[in-house]
Amino acid sequence: MQATLEDFFKALRGSDLDVSLNAQIDAARATALVGWSDRELLKSALGATLAKTVPDRAIFDQTFEKFFQFDSFGTQRAGKAGTPPAVVPPGEPLPSPAEGSGQGSGGPGGCHGSAGQALSQLLLSGDSAALSRRMQQAARDVGLTDIWFFTQKGYYTQKIQQAMGLDLLDREITEARRQSMAPQRVAELERARKHLFDEVRNFVERKLSLYGTAPTRELHDDFLQTQKLSNIDRRDFARMHEIVRKIARRLAERHARRKRRELRGQLDFRRTMRANAAYGGVMFETFWRSTKVERPRVVAICDVSGSVRQYARFLLLFLHSLDELVSEMQSFAFTNHLVDVSATFAALPVEQAVDRVMQAVGGAGTDYGQVLQDIDAQLMYRIDHRTTVLILGDARNNRGEARAEIMKTLYGRARRVIWLNPEPVSFWGLGDSEMKRYAPYCHIARECNSLRHLERTLDQLLRTNSASA
Amino acid sequence: MKSLHDSHFDSVEVVSSRLSDVDYIASRQLATAVYLAFNLEKPILVEGPAGVGKTELAKSMASILEVPLIRLQCYEGLDESKALYEWKYGKQLLYTQLLKDKLAELMQGTVGLAASIERLHSHDDLFFSEHFLEPRPLYQALHQERGCVLLIDEVDKSDPEFEAFLLEVLSDFQVSVPELGTIAAKVKPLVFLTSNNTREMSDALKRRCLHLHIPFPEPAVERAILERRVPGLSQALNRELVAFVQAVRAIDLKKQPSVSETIDWAKTLLLLNAEHLQLDLVRETLNVFLKFEQDIASASEQLPALLAQARKDAELPHASNA
Numbered sequence: 160m161q162a163t164l165e166d167f168f169k170a171l172r173g174s175d176l177d178v179s180l181n182a183q184i185d186a187a188r189a190t191a192l193v194g195w196s197d198r199e200l201l202k203s204a205l206g207a208t209l210a211k212t213v214p215d216r217a218i219f220d221q222t223f224e225k226f227f228q229f230d231s232f233g234t235q236r237a238g239k240a241g242t243p244p245a246v247v248p249p250g251e252p253l254p255s256p257a258e259g260s261g262q263g264s265g266g267p268g269g270c271h272g273s274a275g276q277a278l279s280q281l282l283l284s285g286d287s288a289a290l291s292r293r294m295q296q297a298a299r300d301v302g303l304t305d306i307w308f309f310t311q312k313g314y315y316t317q318k319i320q321q322a323m324g325l326d327l328l329d330r331e332i333t334e335a336r337r338q339s340m341a342p343q344r345v346a347e348l349e350r351a352r353k354h355l356f357d358e359v360r361n362f363v364e365r366k367l368s369l370y371g372t373a374p375t376r377e378l379h380d381d382f383l384q385t386q387k388l389s390n391i392d393r394r395d396f397a398r399m400h401e402i403v404r405k406i407a408r409r410l411a412e413r414h415a416r417r418k419r420r421e422l423r424g425q426l427d428f429r430r431t432m433r434a435n436a437a438y439g440g441v442m443f444e445t446f447w448r449s450t451k452v453e454r455p456r457v458v459a460i461c462d463v464s465g466s467v468r469q470y471a472r473f474l475l476l477f478l479h480s481l482d483e484l485v486s487e488m489q490s491f492a493f494t495n496h497l498v499d500v501s502a503t504f505a506a507l508p509v510e511q512a513v514d515r516v517m518q519a520v521g522g523a524g525t526d527y528g529q530v531l532q533d534i535d536a537q538l539m540y541r542i543d544h545r546t547t548v549l550i551l552g553d554a555r556n557n558r559g560e561a562r563a564e565i566m567k568t569l570y571g572r573a574r575r576v577i578w579l580n581p582e583p584v585s586f587w588g589l590g591d592s593e594m595k596r597y598a599p600y601c602h603i604a605r606e607c608n609s610l611r612h613l614e615r616t617l618d619q620l621l622r623t624n625s626a627s628a
Numbered sequence: 629m630k631s632l633h634d635s636h637f638d639s640v641e642v643v644s645s646r647l648s649d650v651d652y653i654a655s656r657q658l659a660t661a662v663y664l665a666f667n668l669e670k671p672i673l674v675e676g677p678a679g680v681g682k683t684e685l686a687k688s689m690a691s692i693l694e695v696p697l698i699r700l701q702c703y704e705g706l707d708e709s710k711a712l713y714e715w716k717y718g719k720q721l722l723y724t725q726l727l728k729d730k731l732a733e734l735m736q737g738t739v740g741l742a743a744s745i746e747r748l749h750s751h752d753d754l755f756f757s758e759h760f761l762e763p764r765p766l767y768q769a770l771h772q773e774r775g776c777v778l779l780i781d782e783v784d785k786s787d788p789e790f791e792a793f794l795l796e797v798l799s800d801f802q803v804s805v806p807e808l809g810t811i812a813a814k815v816k817p818l819v820f821l822t823s824n825n826t827r828e829m830s831d832a833l834k835r836r837c838l839h840l841h842i843p844f845p846e847p848a849v850e851r852a853i854l855e856r857r858v859p860g861l862s863q864a865l866n867r868e869l870v871a872f873v874q875a876v877r878a879i880d881l882k883k884q885p886s887v888s889e890t891i892d893w894a895k896t897l898l899l900l901n902a903e904h905l906q907l908d909l910v911r912e913t914l915n916v917f918l919k920f921e922q923d924i925a926s927a928s929e930q931l932p933a934l935l936a937q938a939r940k941d942a943e944l945p946h947a948s949n950a
Contacts, residue, residue, distance in 0.1 A: 181835050189664050193640070200640060203660040211834040213675065213825075213841050433709060436717035437756075439724070 162299075164190065167226050169304050171209065173370045174222045182209050198227065225369055278324040279331050282351035294362060297322035306367050316360045323359075328352060399610075400476055400509055406614045407480035456487040456545050458538065462552030463517055464494040464525040470581040470608065474551045475513045477613060479504050489541075492516050495526035497533035527552075527593060528560035535565045539572065547575045551607075553582050554594040561593045566600035576600065579607035579616060632775025632815050635693050637663055651856040652681065652688040653849055661840040662689065671798045671819035673783075673834065676842035678824055679886025683781055685842075686820040690777035693818070698772070699779045700765040702786035708793055712803055714762040720755050756807040766797055767811070775815030783833075784823040791833055798836045845887060847874055847941075853887060858894040864942075868905045869894055872938035873917070879930060881923045889917035907935060 164187060168178050178186075185208040193204045202223055210219035281289050301318040332348045335341060430446040459478050463471040478490045482504045492500045498520045503512050542548060548569060570576050578601040580587065580594055588595035598604040605616050637643050643666075644659040654662070662685070665672040674682045690697035700711055734751075738744045763771065769778040783791070797803055798821075801813035821837060823829060845853065850870045854861060861869075870890070877884045885893075893916045902909055911928055918924045927934070 179831075179835050185668060185670065185838070188668055192664065192667055193660070199656065200660060203657040204664055206657070207661040207664055207672075207838045207840060211673075211831075211837075211839045212828075216839070216841060430707075430709065433715060433717055436715060436720050439721075 161187070166304050167205075167222075170226045170369045171219065171222050174218050176210070176215055176218045176222070178209055182211070185209075201227075222369070225365075278328050278355075279348060279351065282328075282355060283347060290358075293323050294319065294359065298362070298366070303363065303366050304370050306363070306370050312360070312363055312367060315363045316356070319359050319363065320355060323355070325352075325355070328355075399473065400480075402610060403473070403476050404480045406610065407477065457481070457547050457549055458489050458491070458542065459549040460491045460493065460497070460530075460534070460551070462494070462525065462550075463492045463520050464555075466525065466555050467553045467581055468517075470551075471517065472513055473610075474579075475516055476509060478551075479509045479512055491538075492520040493525075493530045493533070494520055495524065495529055497530050497537060524557045525552075525555060526559050527554060527556040527597075528562040531562040531565040534569065539568065542569065542572050544572070544574050546573050547577065548573045550576070550578045550601075552578075553580055553592065554578075554587075554597055555591050556593045558591050561596050563593070563596045563600065566597050570600040570602075575602045577602060577616075578604040579613070580604065581608040582606065583608075631773070632693055632695050632818065637666055639663070646692050647688055648856075650688045650691050652684060653845075653852045653856060654685075655842075655845070655849060658685070658840060658842060661838055665838050666818060668838070669816050671821060671837045672840055673821045673823060673829070673837035674840045674842060675823045675825055677844065677884065677886055679888035680842045680844060681887060682820075682822040682842060683779065686777055686779040686822075689818060689820070693775075693777065695774055696772060696776045697779060698765050698769045698776050698817075699781060701781045702783050702790070704785060704787060706786050706790055708790075710764055711766050711790070711793075712764050713767045713805060714764060715756070716760045716762050720760050723755065723760075753807070758808070761808075766803065769817045770797075770801065770803065770811055770813040772817065773814055775813075776817045778817040778819045780819065780821045782824060783821045784826045784829065788830065791830055795832055795836065798833070844877055844884070847871065850874070850887065850890060854890065854894050857891050858898060861894050861898055862903065865897065865902060865904060866894070867942040868938055869897065871941035872905060872910070872934060875934045875937050875941070876918075876927060879927065879934075881918070881926070882920045883918075883923065885917040889919075893917045905935060905938065907931065910935060 164183075168183055168186075171178050186205055189204040189208045190201065193200050195201060202220075205223065206216060206219055210216040278293070281293070297319045300322050301315065303315055303319070306312075306315055328348070328351075332345065332352065335345045335348060427446040431442060431444070434444050434446060435442050459481070461471065461474050461478055463475065467474075475492070482488050482490055482501070488501070490500050490504055491497050498516075500512075500516050500520070503515055503519075506512075507515060566576075578594075578597060582592070582594075583606050586592065587598070594604070603616070605612070607613055607616055637646070640656065640659045640663045643663045644654050644656070647654045647659065647662075661672055664670070674685065676682055686699075687697055735744050735747060738747050761767075765778070769776050780794070783794070786794075798819065801816045802810055804810050821833075844850075847870050850873070851866055854866050854870065873885055873890050873893070893913065896913055896916050897909070900909070900913075911931060914924050914927060918927055
């Protein structure tokens with residue numbers, strides 16, 4: 160039964176539910192307590208130990224239903240491959256793959272001879288129960304739970320068929336053909352063989368959907384994080400959003416905590432008295448309330464013009480996520496003039512907000528000179544030694560006026576000016592790029608065109624920010 | 629006197645029936661979670677909307693097990709001195725004053741500071757002993773001779789720091805007091821943590837707990853609850869009332885009426901001698917189970933439709949055993 164549980168954990172991981180070792184131990188102890196005989200009971204026992212939040216619970220329920228369904232081997236008469244497999248009725252012992260594991264260790268070599276013989280008979284007689292058992296055992300023998308990609312489907316289908324005794328069936332077919340005395344039997348056998356293939360393939364497909372999603376998703380996430388933002392497909396947007404949110408939350412959490420520890424508020428009189436009672440009421444040690452949490456004040460300004468269109472979506476996405484987490488954050492977008500988008504971010508869900516901003520602000524050619532002037536007029540008074548200014552853009556100014564002197568003022572006033580440029584450093588200053596002129600007035604000017612870059616830069620930014628606070 | 633572990637639950641059904649003996653109607657999922665928590669000696673994190681009986685569950689378990697219930701209400705700013713222990717520093721100061729003479733006596737015959745301190749050291753840390761300790765809920769829970777049910781209520785309202793502090797208590801049932809050393813539970817308490825999900829609990833905490841989500845009850849369960857909690861309510865009214873509340877939960881409200889509100893409403897109707905749900909009566913008593921002005925407004929708009937649906941649902945035979 161242990162093996163079945165382990166397979167189930169694997170399946171849960173496949174559904175993106177993290178199962179800690181601790182939870183696994185609890186689950187094992189829980190099943191030992193409640194037993195396997197009552198399906199509903201087993202479900203609630205495993206659910207209480209493995210799923211730790213309500214969304215997790217939903218995933219758990221789904222996976223449980225998928226995992227503990229009977230992988231029936233449809234008989235030819237009883238229905239084609241398409242019929243949904245019956246769910247085990249409660250109260251009946253679970254037809255777990257583990258049943259097979261006991262027998263499987265009996266030595267495959269010996270049993271295959273007779274098993275192969277039986278395969279044709281089983282198929283022809285339509286003994287669904289025996290075939291199912293055989294299929295389960297074969298699946299365990301070939302390690303089907305390790306399946307990863309849909310490209311492995313063929314391989315595993317073949318392997319399972321062989322483990323079920325396909326070779327002998329084939330030999331039987333050839334034999335029957337050579338003797339050519341019973342064409343009807345040949346046809347029957349061939350039909351049976353086809354049926355076997357269909358059933359096994361369906362079975363493998365089901366298992367792939369159970370086990371195969373986690374590793375592929377991880378691989379995909381990894382790919383998304385290191386890819387250049389401009390190369391990422393529109394359809395990955397949702398997944399990307401999730402990753403970005405995760406990163407943003409991690410950053411915000413980490414830095415909020417550090418900040419809190421450093422801040423010192425009012426004297427905590429009670430705690431101080433308590434600690435100093437030991438010194439006869441002389442206040443040796445003082446304790447301070449630290450209820451006020453000052454999060455970094457960030458002004459983020461994002462270029463959404465045509466030249467950075469590909470990046471802009473993700474930069475906005477990131478801003479939106481950060482906006483949800485950092486309390487004092489103002490977001491602006493621009494092409495040729497500055498637009499406050501904080502309200503849009505606050506009001507709309509991310510996908511819509513990003514689209515709205517791209518529509519409203521995007522369009523005409525970039526004009527950094529005008530934008531800097533806008534910053535000077537609208538923003539400068541709000542920027543002080545506690546503000547971090549984050550500029551996301553390629554500094555391609557269509558040969559307009561650079562107005563680098565405003566950058567200089569900004570540099571003088573703000574705690575920190577950070578410019579993240581999607582172009583590699585070697586492109587800076589080439590063509591109409593004004594980056595070389597702006598860069599001296601930035602505390603940090605960096606190339607940033609993948610999520611990895613973004614995360615690393617921002618992490619560093621927040622860390623140095625609070626270390627010097 | 630019974631101790632916590634003199635009680636046994638052989639199966640989930642036993643838990644259900646014992647709970648129903650004390651008028652707590654448990655779903656099977658809930659009973660399973662409690663059964664596991666008891667037998668695995670793990671804390672259990674109970675989540676769900678307000679008023680579905682999270683706190684009540686802990687109380688019921690305490691009365692079943694015949695052990696005291698110790699409750700720690702969490703709130704922002706709660707720290708260990710309020711949750712675990714506090715020195716009675718007033719008493720400490722008073723005692724040092726009172727015992728000044730004694731101290732002088734004690735010191736007689738010593739020469740020089742070093743010798744005096746040496747003499748003092750030969751006595752224990754008298755002022756930091758249990759006599760001067762003010763036990764708070766967690767400390768009390770660990771010190772119960774017969775074990776107890778420890779209810780850590782609304783743990784989501786506490787600060788992350790406090791949550792971290794709880795970890796030691798929850799995994800090992802022990803706490804460290806710097807002056808006294810580690811205090812382990814005499815009998816491991818049965819721990820319930822409740823959360824209204826105002827914030828996500830940390831993974832570390834979740835890992836140490838079993839998880840139970842109590843949703844709004846099914847109609848049949850809610851009827852059973854009303855039967856137990858509001859005796860004297862007629863079958864017909866019970867049926868209509870539950871169907872109505874269930875219908876109200878389906879519309880978009882700021883705060884959906886919970887079981888506790890249903891009970892309140894049932895009591896109200898009983899007091900008003902109502903036989904059936906009448907439009908006017910419902911309209912006048914809406915404020916018993918809807919707590920926001922705009923909720924009341926939007927519910928009264930749809931009142932005739934809701935009432936009609938409730939009557940229909942109450943009639944249906946399948947609703948009675950659903």
